[in-house]
Structures are given as C-alpha cells and as structure tokens.
Amino acid sequence: MFASSGCGSCHTLDGASASGQIGPNLDQIKPTYATVLRQVAGGGNGMPSFRRKLSGDAMRAVARFVSTSAARSPAPPRFRPDRRTPADCAVDFACLKQAYGNIAFYQGPETALERLDRAQRASQAIAGFCHQITHEIGHAALARYDGDSAKALGHGTMTCWSGYYHGVVERAFVLPPASRIGPISAEERNAVMDRSPVKGVYDKTIDRESAYEKLANRAAVSAGGVAPAPPGNGSNAGGGILDSLKGSLGGLMTGSGRKDSLVEAMAKSAVRTMGSTVGREIVRGVLGSLLGGRRR
Numbered sequence: 001m002f003a004s005s006g007c008g009s010c011h012t013l014d015g016a017s018a019s020g021q022i023g024p025n026l027d028q029i030k031p032t033y034a035t036v037l038r039q040v041a042g043g044g045n046g047m048p049s050f051r052r053k054l055s056g057d058a059m060r061a062v063a064r065f066v067s068t069s070a071a072r073s074p075a076p077p078r079f080r081p082d083r084r085t086p087a088d089c090a091v092d093f094a095c096l097k098q099a100y101g102n103i104a105f106y107q108g109p110e111t112a113l114e115r116l117d118r119a120q121r122a123s124q125a126i127a128g129f130c131h132q133i134t135h136e137i138g139h140a141a142l143a144r145y146d147g148d149s150a151k152a153l154g155h156g157t158m159t160c161w162s163g164y165y166h167g168v169v170e171r172a173f174v175l176p177p178a179s180r181i182g183p184i185s186a187e188e189r190n191a192v193m194d195r196s197p198v199k200g201v202y203d204k205t206i207d208r209e210s211a212y213e214k215l216a217n218r219a220a221v222s223a224g225g226v227a228p229a230p231p232g233n234g235s236n237a238g239g240g241i242l243d244s245l246k247g248s249l250g251g252l253m254t255g256s257g258r259k260d261s262l263v264e265a266m267a268k269s270a271v272r273t274m275g276s277t278v279g280r281e282i283v284r285g286v287l288g289s290l291l292g293g294r295r296r
C-alpha cells in the first residue's frame, strides 16, 4: 500500500525499501499511527491528501504499517560531515542536504541557512526542497554543538518555514510529532473519550448513600422523628453532622420532657461517636500532613 500509493517517492522508510527525499524521513521522525492517518487524510505543507485516492480502510492500513515499521527502525545516525559542497550537487537533493549540512557543521548553521536562502531564491528546484534541507542543517548543527540542543536552537533562523528548528528538535527529542504544547480542543477531547475502552462506564456521577448518611438518617429519625436533609458531598460533610445533631437535640428539646428513652440515648451516643470519629480523622489528617507522617 505504501509503495502503490507513491509514498516512497517522497519518503524514506526502511521497512518499505523507500528512499524518497522530498518529505521527512519516516524512519527518523517515527510518526505515531494518529499522525500518519491525519497527514495521509489531510495532506498539507507540500504533501497531497490521499482522501480521494484511498479508502478509509486503506488509509488506516498505511498508517498502521508506517507507524510500526518506523518504530522498528533504529534511531537516526548522527550527522556525518564530508567534503561535498552545494556546487557539487546541481539539483541532487540528497547531495544538497549533505552539502548544506557540511556548511552548518564546519562554519555554523547561520552561514548554511543564509547560503541556502540565497540559493532557494535563485532556484525553483532548491526552493521546493528548502524546508527539508533546513532540517538537515538542524541535524548537522546538533552534531556541531555536540548534541547541545539549546545552543543549536540559539543559532537558527526562520529560513524556509523554520525547518531548522524542526530539524534540531526532531533529533534532540526524537519524537516531537507525538507531543504537543497547549490544551486540546473539545473535539479532540471527545475523540479521545470515544476511543476509550471505558467509554460510558464512568460518564454518570453517582452519589450513593454512604454508611454515614444512612446511620445519621436513622439516628435522626429515631431521635427526633424528622429526617435531616441528606448532607451534601465532601465540602458540606460538617453540615451533615450539625444537622443530625440538631435533629437529635431538637427531638430531645421538643420531646415530652421526660428523661431520655433508651432509643434516644442510643441515638445520641451514635451521633457522638460518629462526630468524634470524623473529628478525629480530620485532626489526624491535618496533623499528619503538617508533620509529614503517614495517615494510618
């Protein structure tokens, strides 16, 4: 599929014995499945979209093949300088990449980028390759500065859509296309959630009645005859305790005035126990975090 779709005329991918030089080397950028699928369907920046030519199944098959095959190929070799210059290359693209890389390696990336910029203004052919050549200048700069990407980035320019920076970053961090900076959009979030194996399982918020709520209710009912409003979750837990205390106290105060019945006494003791257990937990938690000790 990779071969029959012509990907190999633009891309290098060992697994398909392809050595195209127009687009990025797929063995080196190691795109994820999602990245390949997006790029094949959408195209962009010099790559045609394949949406009209390939079915959805075919695009997914290509994406699977490219992502697994690229992941298996070894990490990219360091840039290795030789003695070629742009004048030796005419419009041989692989040669030009090496030649401009050489300039960056020996004379610094600024010089290489400036010469490339002049050449691409003079030659349509070189203009077409310019972005990819700047990638190679980035790789060469990284070799020149011994892998110090901060230094390499400091010596760049925006020539040909910032390809230089892409080049430095794709080598220095190996997998830039898989990471991103900034928040995702609502659509992307939905797409991720749709793909999730637990889709639908945790979507509804369930507020079960806790043992505490049950006991507090039972205690309040038997003590005062009036069920307190169920305590809210978390932040209102204190209100729950107060409510149930009030409920039981209210029952006692408005009662017939006789001494506590057995049930009332039990209810009061239950509320007291719960209150103090919760209180103890809170105190222990606060002290625990202050003192850095373990909770239990």
Ligand code: HEC
Pocket: 002, 005, 006, 007, 008, 009, 010, 011, 022, 023, 024, 026, 029, 031, 035, 036, 039, 040, 044, 045, 046, 047, 048, 050, 062, 063, 066, 177
């Ligand atoms: C006409 C040349 C051409 C063909 C054919 C082509 N590509 Fe590309 N491709 C490019 C160029 C140029 C880029 C660089 C785009 C950029 O810098 O954003 C690219 C980028 C990519 C990327 C990187 C996307 C990213 O965001 O990092 C992937 C993956 C890719 N192509 C896969 C494919 C596959 C798979 C096929 C075959 C179905 C294919 N390409 C066919 C030229 C081509």
